[in-house]
Amino acid sequence: MADLLHISHLDARHGLLPAVRDLSLTVSDGEAVALVGANGAGKSTLLRTVAGAHPAAGGTVTFDGDDITGLAAHRRVTRGLALVPEGRKLFPDLTVEENLLVAGRRARPGPWSVDTVLDAFPLLRPIRHKRAGSLSGGQQQATSIGRALMTNPRLLLVDEVSLGLAPVAVDSVYESLTALIADGATVVLVEQDLSRAMSVADRVVCMLEGRVVLDTPVGEVTRDQVTDAYFGLGRAGTTSAPVETPAAHPTPERT
Numbered sequence: 001m002a003d004l005l006h007i008s009h010l011d012a013r014h015g016l017l018p019a020v021r022d023l024s025l026t027v028s029d030g031e032a033v034a035l036v037g038a039n040g041a042g043k044s045t046l047l048r049t050v051a052g053a054h055p056a057a058g059g060t061v062t063f064d065g066d067d068i069t070g071l072a073a074h075r076r077v078t079r080g081l082a083l084v085p086e087g088r089k090l091f092p093d094l095t096v097e098e099n100l101l102v103a104g105r106r107a108r109p110g111p112w113s114v115d116t117v118l119d120a121f122p123l124l125r126p127i128r129h130k131r132a133g134s135l136s137g138g139q140q141q142a143t144s145i146g147r148a149l150m151t152n153p154r155l156l157l158v159d160e161v162s163l164g165l166a167p168v169a170v171d172s173v174y175e176s177l178t179a180l181i182a183d184g185a186t187v188v189l190v191e192q193d194l195s196r197a198m199s200v201a202d203r204v205v206c207m208l209e210g211r212v213v214l215d216t217p218v219g220e221v222t223r224d225q226v227t228d229a230y231f232g233l234g235r236a237g238t239t240s241a242p243v244e245t246p247a248a249h250p251t252p253e254r255t
């Protein structure tokens with residue numbers, strides 16, 4: 001598989017606070033990567049920096065062979081990068097369909113249209129004329145992913161896929177995501193539910209304090225090894241239960 005995204009020695013800050021530190025990562029065409037890590041590990045900042053929504057303080061982002069480190073976010077969209085942001089960020093007064101159509105105005109040529117999005121996310125079909133602000137969390141997440149698909153991305157970055165969703169909504173969103181991945185979509189998804197993440201991804205990348213501490217094919221790592229990396233326990237290979245630390249997310253386990 002060819003490299004689609006290559007991140008090299010990337011730094012990103014919030015004021016003086018380093019959120020992403022000297023981070024290097026490659027995503028190949030057709031790969032599904034689960035990006036995991038505790039609260040504050042830098043996952044959202046990394047995705048936002050790749051999408052151009054946050055400035056890089058150092059390093060480079062190369063997409064399909066071109067250095068896009070200084071490129072405006074909307075130009076990255078036209079090159080095929082789409083971000084589903086944390087918190088969905090829909091237009092609450094527009095309907096589902098209108099939210100999709102707005103994104104479609106920046107679309108690259110490709111298979112995605114309102115109809116194909118509604119096929120991929122059947123839960124949206126009966127509510128296509130409802131205001132986005134009136135939807136449940138799961139409906140909003142599906143709309144937000146659909147909106148990103150409308151740009152016909154080559155790489156889909158999805159932040160916090162299941163955060164705040166009811167279990168039945170998580171099932172539904174993942175059913176659609178799984179089908180997209182099976183269809184060959186290139187996806188990086190940030191997910192706090194490790195089991196979920198590992199069930200759909202080819203590779204798992206774990207961040208801790210702005211750095212990658214684990215980057216491995218899903219089939220070559222146990223859930224406990226990922227949990228250890230997640231908590232910075234440095235004892236990958238053991239099968240001991242996770243230990244709560246103040247920096248850790250309270251619910252890495254799927255309940």
Ligand SMILES: Nc1ncnc2c1ncn2[C@@H]1O[C@H](COP(=O)(O)OP(=O)(O)OP(=O)(O)O)[C@@H](O)[C@H]1O
Nearest residue numbers: 014017018019037038039040041042043044045046
């Ligand atoms: N807008 C901001 N202003 C200041 N600091 C920020 C801001 N956003 C994030 N940070 C800080 O940057 C670091 C990385 O945060 P980031 O949100 O990227 O991590 P994360 O892994 O996505 O965590 P979470 O799961 O909580 O979203 C944290 O220390 C966080 O407090």
